[in-house]
Amino acid sequence: xxxxxxxxxxxxxxxxxxxxxxxxxxxxxxxxxxxxxxxxxxxxxxxxxxxxxxxxxxxxxxxxxxxxxxxxxxxxxxxxxxxxxxxxxxxxxxxxxxxxxxxxxxxxxxxxxxxxxxxxxxxxxxxxxxxxxxxxxxxxxxxxxxxxxxxxxxxxxxxxxxxxxxxxxxxxxxxxxxxxxxxxxxxxxxxxxxxxxxxxxxxxxxxxxxxxxxxxxxxxxxxxxxxxxxxxxxxxxxxxxxxxxxxxxxxxxxxxxxxxxxxxxxxxxxxxxxxxxxxxxxxxxxxxxxxxxxxxxxxxxxxxxxxxxxxxxxxxxxxxxxxxxxxxxxxxxxxxxxxxxxxxxxxxxxxxxxxxxxxxxxxxxxxxxxxxxxxxxxxxxxxxxxxxxxxxxxxxxxxxxxxxxxxxxxxxxxxxxxxxxxxxxxxxxxxxxxxxxxxxxxxxxxxxxxxxxxxxxxxxxxxxxxxxxxxxxxxxxx
Amino acid sequence: xxxxxxxxxxxxxxxxxxxxxxxxxxxxxxxxxxxxxxxxxxxxxxxxxxxxxxxxxxxxxxxxxxxxxxxxxxxxxxxxxxxxxxxxxxxxxxxxxxxxxxxxxxxxxxxxxxxxxxxxxxxxxxxxxxxxxxxxxxxxxxxxxxxxxxxxxxxxxxxxxxxxxxxxxxxxxxxxxxxxxxxxxxxxxxxxxxxxxxxxxxxxxxxxxxxxxxxxxxxxxxxxxxxxxxxxxxxxxxxxxxxxxxxxxxxxxxxxxxxxxxxxxxxxxxxxxxxxxxxxxxxxxxxxxxxxxxxxxxxxxxxxxxxxxxxxxxxxxxxxxxxxxxxxxxxxxxxxxxxxxxxxxxxxxxxxxxxxxxxxxxxxxxxxxxxxxxxxxxxxxxxxxxxxxxxxxxxxxxxxxxxxxxxxxxxxxxxxxxxxxxxxxxxxxxxxxxxxxxxxxxxxxxxxxxxxxxxxxxxxxxxxxxxxxxxxxxxxxx
Numbered sequence: 001x002x003x004x005x006x007x008x009x010x011x012x013x014x015x016x017x018x019x020x021x022x023x024x025x026x027x028x029x030x031x032x033x034x035x036x037x038x039x040x041x042x043x044x045x046x047x048x049x050x051x052x053x054x055x056x057x058x059x060x061x062x063x064x065x066x067x068x069x070x071x072x073x074x075x076x077x078x079x080x081x082x083x084x085x086x087x088x089x090x091x092x093x094x095x096x097x098x099x100x101x102x103x104x105x106x107x108x109x110x111x112x113x114x115x116x117x118x119x120x121x122x123x124x125x126x127x128x129x130x131x132x133x134x135x136x137x138x139x140x141x142x143x144x145x146x147x148x149x150x151x152x153x154x155x156x157x158x159x160x161x162x163x164x165x166x167x168x169x170x171x172x173x174x175x176x177x178x179x180x181x182x183x184x185x186x187x188x189x190x191x192x193x194x195x196x197x198x199x200x201x202x203x204x205x206x207x208x209x210x211x212x213x214x215x216x217x218x219x220x221x222x223x224x225x226x227x228x229x230x231x232x233x234x235x236x237x238x239x240x241x242x243x244x245x246x247x248x249x250x251x252x253x254x255x256x257x258x259x260x261x262x263x264x265x266x267x268x269x270x271x272x273x274x275x276x277x278x279x280x281x282x283x284x285x286x287x288x289x290x291x292x293x294x295x296x297x298x299x300x301x302x303x304x305x306x307x308x309x310x311x312x313x314x315x316x317x318x319x320x321x322x323x324x325x326x327x328x329x330x331x332x333x334x335x336x337x338x339x340x341x342x343x344x345x346x347x348x349x350x351x352x353x354x355x356x357x358x359x360x361x362x363x364x365x366x367x368x369x370x371x372x373x374x375x376x377x378x379x380x381x382x383x384x385x386x387x388x389x390x391x392x393x394x395x396x397x398x399x400x401x402x403x404x405x406x407x408x409x410x411x412x413x414x415x416x417x418x419x420x421x422x423x424x425x426x427x428x429x430x431x432x433x434x435x436x437x438x439x440x441x442x443x444x445x446x447x448x449x450x451x452x453x454x455x456x457x458x459x460x461x462x463x464x465x466x467x468x469x470x471x472x473x474x475x476x477x478x
Numbered sequence: 479x480x481x482x483x484x485x486x487x488x489x490x491x492x493x494x495x496x497x498x499x500x501x502x503x504x505x506x507x508x509x510x511x512x513x514x515x516x517x518x519x520x521x522x523x524x525x526x527x528x529x530x531x532x533x534x535x536x537x538x539x540x541x542x543x544x545x546x547x548x549x550x551x552x553x554x555x556x557x558x559x560x561x562x563x564x565x566x567x568x569x570x571x572x573x574x575x576x577x578x579x580x581x582x583x584x585x586x587x588x589x590x591x592x593x594x595x596x597x598x599x600x601x602x603x604x605x606x607x608x609x610x611x612x613x614x615x616x617x618x619x620x621x622x623x624x625x626x627x628x629x630x631x632x633x634x635x636x637x638x639x640x641x642x643x644x645x646x647x648x649x650x651x652x653x654x655x656x657x658x659x660x661x662x663x664x665x666x667x668x669x670x671x672x673x674x675x676x677x678x679x680x681x682x683x684x685x686x687x688x689x690x691x692x693x694x695x696x697x698x699x700x701x702x703x704x705x706x707x708x709x710x711x712x713x714x715x716x717x718x719x720x721x722x723x724x725x726x727x728x729x730x731x732x733x734x735x736x737x738x739x740x741x742x743x744x745x746x747x748x749x750x751x752x753x754x755x756x757x758x759x760x761x762x763x764x765x766x767x768x769x770x771x772x773x774x775x776x777x778x779x780x781x782x783x784x785x786x787x788x789x790x791x792x793x794x795x796x797x798x799x800x801x802x803x804x805x806x807x808x809x810x811x812x813x814x815x816x817x818x819x820x821x822x823x824x825x826x827x828x829x830x831x832x833x834x835x836x837x838x839x840x841x842x843x844x845x846x847x848x849x850x851x852x853x854x855x856x857x858x859x860x861x862x863x864x865x866x867x868x869x870x871x872x873x874x875x876x877x878x879x880x881x882x883x884x885x886x887x888x889x890x891x892x893x894x895x896x897x898x899x900x901x902x903x904x905x906x907x908x909x910x911x912x913x914x915x916x917x918x919x920x921x922x923x924x925x926x927x928x929x930x931x932x933x934x935x936x937x938x939x940x941x942x943x944x945x946x947x948x949x950x951x952x953x954x955x956x
Contacts, residue, residue, distance in 0.1 A: 017955045019948040095811025111615040112622050115593065132808045133865075134767035135838040135858040137589040144590050159849070163807060166840045166853050166861055173841045198849050219811075262956040280821060281759070281800055289612035300812035307816025320820035322759055324802055329641055330610045332921065333573025333697075334778035338785025341920035342798035343758060360613040362644045363651045371637070371676050374934035375644050380613040383644055383932065387611075390927035393944045397923070442819035443810065445875070449868035454861065456852035466871045470497040477495045478740040 011408065013248070014417045016262035018403040020396045021269050021347070027399045030279075030344055032272050037258065040268060040432075047431030048256050048264070061216045062423060065224035066246035066416070072239055075226065078209070079233040082125065085186075086151045087118065089125040089234045090141070092167045093155035093227070095304075096219020097191075098131035099297040100228035100419075105129075106293040107415050108237045124236035125151075133163045138170070147178040147187070155191040155227055157213045159198030162450065191226050218438055220301045223419055238412045245416025253424040263421050266349075266403070267429035273347045273401055274321050282321045283339070286351035287328035287388040290410050294351070295325040298422055305426045305437035312434050319433050321347075329387045336391065340398050348395060348402040351418070352388055355409040356381055489886065491726070492895045494740035496881040498874045499747050499825070505877045508757075508822055510750050515736065518746060518910075525909030526734050526742070539694045540901060543702035544724035544894070550717055553704065556687070557711040560603065563664075564629045565596065567603040567712045568619070570645045571633035571705070573782075574697020575669075576609035577775045578706035578897075583607075584771040585893050586715045602714035603629075611641045616648070625656040625665070633669040633705055635691045637676030640928065669704050696916055698779045701897055716890045723894025731902040741899050744827075744881070745907035751825045751879055752799050760799045761817070764829035765806035765866040768888050772829070773803040776900055783904045783915035790912050797911050799825075807865045814869065818876050826873060826880040829896070830866055833887040834859055 023031030054060045082089075091101055105127050110116065114126045128141060152171055156164045175184045190210040192199035203210045211226035222228065224246055229239045255261040258268055273279040282302060284295040307320030326335055328350065339346060362383070364376025375383070395402045405421070407414040430437025452462030470476075501509030532538045560567075569579055583605050588594065592604045606619060630649055634642045653662045668688040670677035681688045689704035700706065702724055707717045733739040736746055751757040760780060762773040785798030804813055806828070817824060840861070842854025853861070873880045883899070885892040908915025930940030948954075 015955055019950045019954040022950060022954060024950050025948040094808060098808075099812065111618045115622055132767050132805065133858050133862050134765075135834045135836060135862065137767040138858060139836050139838050140589045144593055162853060162861060162865075163811075165850055166858060169841050169843050169850070169853065170838060170858065172843060198844075198847050201847060202844070259953075260956065265956055280823065287612075289610050289615040303813045303816035303820075307818075307820030309819040318819065318821050320816050322800075322802065322816065322820070322823070324800065327610065330572060330576075332924065333641075334577065335781045336924065337918045337920045338781035338798050338800065340785075340924070341787035341796065342781075342785030342800070343796050345758065345800070356613045358613060358617050360617050360648060363647050365647050365650060366676075366680070369676050369679060370935065372643055372647070374929070374932060375640060375647065378932060380611050380616060380644060380648065383640060383928075384611050384613065386931040387640075387924075387928050389931055389944060390924045393927050393947050394924035396947055397943075398920075440815045442815045442876075446810065446814065446818070446865075446868045446872035449871050450861075450865050451852070453864040453867055454852060454856060457848065465875075466867060469871050469874055470503040472497045472500060472502050475737075476497040476500060477493055478738065478743055 012411070012413050013252075014408070014414055014421070015406045016266060016403065017406060018265060018269055020392060020402045020404075021273070026396055026401060030277055030399050030401055032269055032277070036272050036276060037268060040272070041258075043432060044258050044264065044268060045256070047428055050431055051427060059216070060427070061214055062221040062224075063250070065217070066243045066250055066420065068224075068243065071226070072229070072243060075211075075229050075233045075239065079125075079230065082151060082234065083123050086125055087149035088145055088151070089127050089231060090145070090150060090152045090171070091127065091129045091155060091231050092152060092164050092171065093129070094131045094161060094163045095300060096222055097155040097157075097161075097164065097227055098129050099220075099293070099300050100223030101127070101231035102129050102131070103293040103297040103419070104223070104228055104232045104237055104242075104415065105235050107290045107410055108232070108412055109235050111289060113235065122236055125234045127231055127235050129231070130167055133166060138167060142171070142174050147175050151187050151189065153189040153191060153230060154199065156199055157193050157197065157219065159192055159200060159202070162447075162454070165198065189230070191230065220304055221423055221438075223297070241412035242416040245413035246420035247416075248413070249417040249420040249424075253421065263424035264428050267425045267432065269403065270321065270347060271429050271432040277401075279345055279347050279401055280321050281324055281346040283324045283326050283335075283346055283348045284351065285326040285328050285331065285348055287384055288351065288353045288356070288410060289327070291351050291353075292325070292327045294415070294418065295327070297419070299323040299325050301422060301426050304440050305430055306433060306435065307442070308433070308435040309442065310435070312436060317433075317435065319435060328391065329384060332387065332391060339400060340394060344400060346400065348400065350388060350392060350402065350404040352385070352404055352406045353410055354406065490889070490891050491730075492886070492892055492899070493884045494744060494881070495884060496743060496747055498870060498880045499751070504874055504879060508755055508877050508879055510747055510755070514750050514754060515746060518750070519736075521910060522736050522742065522746060523734070525906055528909055529905060537694070538905070539692055540699040540702075541728070543695070544721045544728055544898065546702075546721060547718075549704070549707070550721060553689075553707050553711045553717065557603075557708065560629055560712065561601050564603055565627035566623055566629070567605050567709060568623070568628060568630045568649070569605065569607045569633060569709050570630060570642050570649065571607070572609045572639060572641045573778060574700055575633040575635075575639075575642065575705055576607050577698075577771070577778050578701030579605070579709035580607050580609070581771040581775040581897070582701070582706055582710045582715055582720075582893065583713050585768045585888055586710070586890055587713050589767060591713070600714055603712045605709055605713050607709070608645055611644060616645060620649070620652050625653050629665050629667065631667040631669060631708060632677065634677055635671050635675065635697065637670055637678065637680070640925075640932070643676065667708070669708065698782055699901055699916075701775070719890035720894040723889075723891035724898035725894075726891070727895040727898040727902075731899065741902035742906050745903045745910065747881070748799065748825060749907050749910040755879075757823055757825045757879060758799050759802055759824040761802045761804050761813075761824055761826045762829065763804040763806050763809065763826055765862055766829065766831045766834070766888060767805070769829050769831075770803070770805045772893070772896065773805070775897070777801040777803050779900060779904050782918050783908055784911060784913065785920070786911070786913040787920065788913070790914060795911075795913065797913060806869065807862060810865065810869060817878060818872060822878060824878065826878065828866060828870060828880065828882040830863070830882055830884045831888055832884065835887075
């Protein structure tokens with residue numbers, strides 16, 4: 001079920017409430033004083049200038065992704081032709097090539113979507129995102145699918161990603177057992193770099209339909225490219241509305257004043273909470289099951305962008321708050337005890353929703369049991385919102401920092417806003433930390449060890465290094 | 479698909495490899511020196527004594543849960559009678575009443591289990607654990623289920639849990655629309671306290687089948703009670719083997735020497751890593767999709783048991799490492815950059831698996847592309863294991879603490895071991911922190927605010943308090 005558009009743009013704006021971050025509410029020991037924000041104003045201007053200059057020069061192309069009408073039309077046309085022919089779309093991708101599509105599907109299709117029949121799905125495709133290489137899981141996926149009804153979208157910018165490419169090889173062979181070469185061509189869609197890489201070579205040789213990941217857009221900023229938009233359209237998400245939401249947020253996030261720009265303000269508060277108040281953990285806790293994978297997407301963009309050893313001028317800094325994904329109300333019964341009574345080292349960001357799709361009344365069945373009767377006559381909607389408020393109050397009373405991003409409803413428009421907001425916030429706080437939020441140098445070495453262990457030519461020395469560690473033996477294994 | 483039993487018990491033992499935690503491997507700055515463990519030996523003995531005395535006195539009944547042959551037989555008989563009649567089991571529970579069942583299902587049934595037909599499931603029930611009160615999610619769950627084919631297991635020790643009880647009221651009314659009162663009786667199973675609480679009252683009045691949560695066993699230690707075992711048996715898990723695994727681990731965890739007791743050693747190392755080396759974040763990262771919800775279960779037992787404001791003698795301590803759930807290899811493309819280059823504030827616990835259920839070969843399809851050809855001829859199994867090793871080496875070379883719990887295979891026996899291991903480790907480290915790992919005083923106030931907001935009698939003042947916060951207004955909302 002796709003959430004409806006409704007109302008004027010201004011009524012559909014998401015809001016950012018940071019009252020419970022401030023010293024006036026949670027006290028001086030943990031809270032952020034306005035003076036701290038004022039003291040940072042030169043830094044804020046510097047980062048704002050920098051981002052705007054880079055954007056103008058075309059060095060930050062993620063900023064321009066909300067404006068792609070032609071691509072939206074092309075994708076909708078393309079998936080409209082897929083839908084009558086196929087039942088399933090399998091995305092082969094990992095990290096940034098998977099998390100955007102997963103977040104969009106969870107947010108904007110029905111829960112239990114893949115269990116619905118095709119008419120119940122309004123003709124849209126089931127979506128399976130194969131973002132791991134667990135042999136049992138991938139094997140079982142192939143077993144529950146019929147190759148004739150299945151189309152696969154392999155996504156890797158470099159075409160080098162070992163996990164995705166292994167899955168592609170396995171899946172191509174799997175198709176080949178039931179389909180002719182000619183038929184197979186319609187079952188494979190490639191999303192990759194425009195010019196180079198193994199997947200580009202394969203597209204040119206074998207003639208698959210392809211979509212392009214624009215140059216300069218890294219995986220974790222790619223949700224508004226075909227990486228996220230094609231799977232999104234395939235499950236029936238209004239990707240035009242999604243980009244409209246992102247564009248609307250772009251207008252808000254162009255403002256230079258931190259007091260008017262929600263992404264700058266949230267970046268600033270998180271930065272100050274970390275470096276001035278020692279809050280090194282950033283918990284994202286939506287109170288809507290539909291948003292749980294937005295929290296997982298955030299976990300990637302935050303960790304990979306900000307976890308850095310070196311600053312821009314080469315100093316060793318080892319920065320980066322640790323993002324944690326939580327879910328309200330469920331995690332009240334799992335993590336809240338720690339958030340309230342454990343070390344005061346966290347910022348909790350709630351995501352709340354004013355209007356769910358439906359109201360679910362709680363009936364009054366046991367008037368004689370006081371401990372149940374107070375629930376009757378309310379709705380489940382009221383209960384989830386009451387619990388979120390109670391949690392925020394409880395955290396604040398215990399002087400724990402928390403803030404709230406509120407969505408009028410979960411719609412393509414609001415999700416477009418939310419994801420773009422978080423992208424800008426990430427780029428902005430990266431500027432405050434004075435690191436490069438667009439690279440990921442730390443994972444390179446691990447890939448080389450894996451190449452070595454797998455016997456790839458040129459990585460023999462890495463294998464030797466891996467074999468040498470750890471030297472200690474038996475006493476340290478129980 | 480239920481993983482097979484195989485081999486002798488000793489071949490089926492899980493192992494704990496802590497080489498990469500030690501100063502001799504990862505260096506003195508971050509690593510744990512043997513002398514630190516030696517210096518803690520009096521504390522270790524004290525905690526060991528304490529646990530054993532409490533166990534003898536019957537004050538820690540979770541220790542005795544592996545030994546319940548009669549209950550196992552009763553549960554198997556009971557679900558064997560459910561299976562021919564029903565298609566779906568819906569568990570209504572939250573936190574400790576849900577996470578064990580979810581962990582067991584994900585670990586020990588097929589991926590995509592709920593998509594399989596009844597014969598493919600060998601007659602076992604589909605399982606839906608409704609552990610949140612999102613109105614859209616719960617509404618859609620009721621919409622995809624047929625009440626005639628559905629049995630519900632409501633789980634709450636106190637019968638006070640607002641979320642679970644609201645769901646129960648809604649679900650009972652939902653049943654009532656299609657079933658007579660007489661019929662409905664067979665569709666509801668209650669798991670609650672033996673003597674008291676709202677659910678006990680309802681069982682007595684309405685005559686539902688009930689199972690008991692033993693006195694003194696808190697939600698997060700309840701996976702080996704009917705809370706976890708009934709849903710487990712319903713999806714076809716060999717719950718006898720599960721308890722055998724737990725009992726086998728119990729023999730290992732009775733050893734007083736920290737060098738022979740994996741739970742004591744892991745507790746000791748995590749304690750030292752936190753208090754001596756500032757590693758306040760504990761990441762659990764299984765390299766098997768089947769184990770991802772074991773990591774979520776761990777997240778609860780670790781956070782709620784250890785996140786405490788007060789020590790046993792009333793000092794304010796604010797302790798508790800923050801648990802984080804990650805998943806290999808997926809999170810190599812999301813979190814690893816942070817784990818390697820960010821602040822050195824984490825311990826990573828890998829969970830590895832020697833033997834997956836099946837081998838998935840990677841075919842050699844492009845001999846002419848060097849960047850793909852090295853993968854061909856290997857299996858996906860080799861790739862996932864190579865990546866885990868590469869990740870551990872890469873972390874260790876960057877002097878980041880990591881350890882590995884290895885399972886010979888994912889089976890009921892090994893999962894029984896693993897969960898019991900983690901329970902003992904939690905109780906043990908709670909002793910080292912000198913806090914009570916079995917209570918959760920911090921969440922009480924939040925519940926009272928929620929009662930107040932929902933208009934429950936006697937909580938009017940809590941509502942006023944909640945309404946008064948935060949006092950700051952508009953300037954802090956963008």
